[in-house]
Amino acid sequence: MTNKKIRVGIIGLNPDSQWASKSHFPALKHLSDDFELVGVANSTYESALKTANALNIPIAFKSAVELIHSNEIDLVTITVKVSSHLNLVKEALYAGKHIYCEHPLGVNLKETMELAELASKCNVVAAVGTQMPFAPEVIYLERLIKENYPGRVLSTSLIGSGIFWSNETMASLYYMYDKAAGATMLNIPLAHTLTGFQKVLGPINTLKAKMISNFSTVKIKDTGEVKPKTAEDQIMIIGDLKSGAAFSIHYRAGMSKGTNFLWEINGTEGDIQVTGNLGHGQFAQLTIMGARHDEKTMTKLDPPRELMAGLPEGLLARNVANLYKAIAYDIRNNTHTAPSFSDSVSLFTLLNAIEASGAAAS
Template sequence: MNGVTGRMGYRQHLVRSLLRLREEGGLDLGDGTTLWPEPVLVGRREHALRALAERHGLEHWSTDLDAVLADPSIEIYFDAQVTSAREEAVKKAIAAGKHVYCEKPTGTTLAGAVELARLADAAGIKHGVVQDKLFLPGLLKLRRLVEGGFFGRILSVRGEFGYWVFEGDWQSAQRPSWNYRAQDGGGIVVDMFPHWEYVLHELFGRVRSVQALTATHIPQRWDEQGKPYDATADDAAYGIFELEGGAIAQINSSWAVRVNRDELVEFQVDGTHGSAVAGLRNCRVQHRSATPKPVWNPDLPATEAFRSQWQEVPDNGEFDNGFKAQWELFLRHVVLDAPWRWDLGAGARGVQLAELGLKSAAEGRRIEVPELSL
C-alpha cells in the first residue's frame, strides 16, 4: 500500500477498508475459506510509516518500493500517492507481476493512462481503479431507480459538488496545498472529472462531448507552513456533458462555494416519468403522478413547500463503506476471478475526460469525446 500516509489512503483505504476487514475476521470467500489481507505500508517518510504501523499493530512497512515489489509473497500493489508519482510506480508493479489497484486519476496524461492499461493487459495481471462514488448509498438508490425504469426517458442530469476550502491564512485549509498548484498536478478538473466520467457512464451513458469553463477563483492561498503561494490550478469547473442516448448533464464542481444543499454532492435526474435528487446517502423522488403544477407569479410569495413534495427512497438494505465494498470486490476478483469491470481502461477514460475538459476550457468550444481504443 503506497501512499497511505496521505488522508485518503490512510482513512478510507487502510483504516476503513483493509483494517476493517481484519476486524471482521477477514473476507469470507464463500467456499469455507477466509482471505486475510496483510498490509505492507510503503512511503517516503520513515517516521510516519513507523508511527502508523505501531498505531495499528502492523508488522510490515518500508521506504524501499523496489524491495517490496521484489518480494514474491506480496501479490497486490495499491497506489494512493500524489498523481505525479503514480505512473512510474504502477509501471514498476506491473513489471514485477503484481496485481494493481490504484486511485484516480491513473495518469497525468491520457497517453500515460492508456499505456498503463495496455501494459497491465499485456502482463496478464488483474488491475483496477477506485471508483468509489458508485458505491455511495445515494447513488446505489439512484441506480435502482434507473434500472427499474422509474424515470422513463432520461432528459437531464444536474450535479452540484463542492464546499468552501479555506485559504489557509486565518483558518487552515481542509485539502493539501498541492491541490491548488498546476505544476504539482493540482486542479479540480483532473480531480473530479474522472469521477463524473464513471458516474455518468455507469448510470446514464457514455459521455459523447464535453464543454467546460474553468476558473481560479482564489488566486492566493497559504500552505501547510503558513506561507503564501500562488494558486495556479483551477479551483472551479462548470461542465456540460452530452451523453449517449441524448441526455444532457451539467455538473458544477467548486472548492470556492458555500454549501446550501443537503449534501456535499447532489445529482438531480429528470425524466419523462419522474425525477430524483440523490446525494451521498439519501435519494428523493417525485413521480409524474405526484408532480405539482406551479404557476409563475413574481408578485405573490410562493405558496407551495416544494421540498416537502418529494418522497424519500428507502434504504431496503445495509450499505457498507464504498471504498471497502470495492476493495472486497477487487480481492474476490484477484483470488476467485470474480467479475470486475473497473479496470485501468476505465481509469484512462476518466483521464481522457479531464484532459478534454481542460482543452475545452482553454479553447472555448465543445469537444467530442471519442471512444478509447485500448
C-alpha cells in the first residue's frame, strides 16, 4: 500500500458512546487524507445499522467476523471490552489485516504474549492504543528532559485519580471492578500513564508496591444491587529508574475535590510540574509548569505550535489521531513507530511485577 487511503473498519462504535465516537471517529475524519472509515460492526446488526446511519458510514456489517474478512477493509480497529480482544485480534491477524486494538491488548500477560507471538509471524502493523506518549505535552516533556531543562533528574513523583473503582458504579461498568475482566485501575489509567511516564523519563529499574482495597463491595446505582469488588482502589509504588532517579506513584479510586493529576520532576537545575484534570493520562488535559536556575516561581511551558499542527481540536481525538498518524506511517513505510504488541507484553510484565510486589506486601 503506497498513497492509497487506508480503509478502516471499527468494531465497537456507537454514536452514543463516550470513547470511540468521541475519539476514533473524529480522529479518522480529521485524517481523511490517509484514512477512510468504511465500515462498522457492533454486538448486533441493528446496532451497526444505527451507527452507520447516524455517522454516515458506508457499510454496516452483520458481524465482527464479516468486517474482518471483508475485502473492503485494510485496518481493523477494535474498541470493545478487553475480554473480547483475544478472539477478535486473532481473527484479524489470521485474515492478514492491520490492527489497532485498544489497550489492554489481553486480559492478562498470557493472552498478551499469545497475541504478540502470533503478530510477530504476520506481515501486518499490529498496534495498541496506549495514547499518552502521543500527547503533544508528553512529546514536549520528553524534549525538555533531553534538553536538560531540569538538569540531571533526581526524583519524580506522580499522583492520579482513577475516576472509577470506588464503592459505587453503574451496571454497564461493573466488569471493571472484577480483576478477572482485565480492566482495573492498575490495567487502565495507571498502565496508560506508565507508558507516558517512561517515554519521558526512561524505564523503571526496581520497584516495591502496595495495593489496598478500602471497599470489598460495590453498589450498582441503577439496579440497587450490591456486588463483590475484587479490583484494588489504592495503588502505591516506589523505586528507581534506570537513570538512577527515585520515583513514587500513587493512584487512588474516584475523583478528588483537590488534585486529580500531579506529576513533578525534580532535577539539579530546576523543576517541572505537570497537572491535569484526570488521572487518565491518555486523555487528560495536561498543563506544564517549570522553573530553573534562579527563577523563584514557575511559569507555563506550552508545547510548540508544530506539535499541535495537523491534529483535531478535541482533546479525546487529538492523541488518538497522533497514534493513527504513526500507524499510517508504519503501513506505508514498513516501520515500527506505533506501540506494538511486543510493547504491550513489556507493559503487562511491569503491571504483573507491581501486582506481585503488592501481593507480597499485603
